[in-house]
Amino acid sequence: MYELVQAASRSFYIQSPARIGVVLGKGNEVSLIDSGSDKDAGRKVKKLLDARGWKLKAMFNTHSHADHIGGNRCLQSQAGCGIYASGIECALARDPLWEPAFLYGDNPPRDLRRKFLMAQESEVQPLEPEALRPGWECLPLPGHAFDMAGFRTPDGAVCLADCLASEATLAKHHVAFLVDVEACLAALDKVKGLQAGDLRPRPRRRLPGHRAAGRAQHRQGARDSLPHRGHLRISCQLRADPEAPLRRLRPCHDLRAARARGQQGAILSCLA
Numbered sequence: 001m002y003e004l005v006q007a008a009s010r011s012f013y014i015q016s017p018a019r020i021g022v023v024l025g026k027g028n029e030v031s032l033i034d035s036g037s038d039k040d041a042g043r044k045v046k047k048l049l050d051a052r053g054w055k056l057k058a059m060f061n062t063h064s065h066a067d068h069i070g071g072n073r074c075l076q077s078q079a080g081c082g083i084y085a086s087g088i089e090c091a092l093a094r095d096p097l098w099e100p101a102f103l104y105g106d107n108p109p110r111d112l113r114r115k116f117l118m119a120q121e122s123e124v125q126p127l128e129p130e131a132l133r134p135g136w137e138c139l140p141l142p143g144h145a146f147d148m149a150g151f152r153t154p155d156g157a158v159c160l161a162d163c164l165a166s167e168a169t170l171a172k173h174h175v176a177f178l179v180d181v182e183a184c185l186a187a188l189d190k191v192k193g194l195q196a197g198d199l200r201p202r203p204r205r206r207l208p209g210h211r212a213a214g215r216a217q218h219r220q221g222a223r224d225s226l227p228h229r230g231h232l233r234i235s236c237q238l239r240a241d242p243e244a245p246l247r248r249l250r251p252c253h254d255l256r257a258a259r260a261r262g263q264q265g266a267i268l269s270c271l272a
């Protein structure tokens, strides 16, 4: 964990629970794509950059989920660098209380304010085109999060954030976390287009935000990491009955009843 893996000539990722992209720019300057799950991740990233003499110049958040922005504050306080995120992801990352508040639909209890769902605050700015590093391209990939973005680096690596999930992840959690099913399907079509070479130059390496399930999946390639469209079709059908997946999850079969009884722990295990 936390080893540096080369993805293209000047693009790397740090193998961690949520992958962190590291892209070399001019000289020893580097930019990060996401920052890890918490301040410990931030410290490990800083140590890794320092060991190579790399200077952190900017950070780009793919989306505002705590496991992707948890290292923001630690790294920004040490490097004094700018952090950028698209659209509403910027607002959510600036004020991380919105994340558990959005999930809970109310003032979130303490169990929902832990680092798994709520990152520390950081100074995040809107991602305008001029903030991008030279030769970078921002790829809007909404669906999993409102304004999630991927990034293509000049040497052909494409960071896809949480657009892709491994079959093992879907098998484990049964439902994908999506805020917009149709947008997610459109984003998956876009990702398939990347494979077909719609993006020139054709990407050399596509990097999902989380590790694939195992070696077999690595061998099969990222294509097989696309979420089953069947899962998404089920999600579409569930729009008519949005609480159906919650009823299937244990140990909390009735989220509303648990909430009424003040069983925050049950709700948390239901959401995890």
Ligand SMILES: [Zn+2]
Pocket: 063, 065, 144, 145, 162
């Ligand atoms: Zn996410």
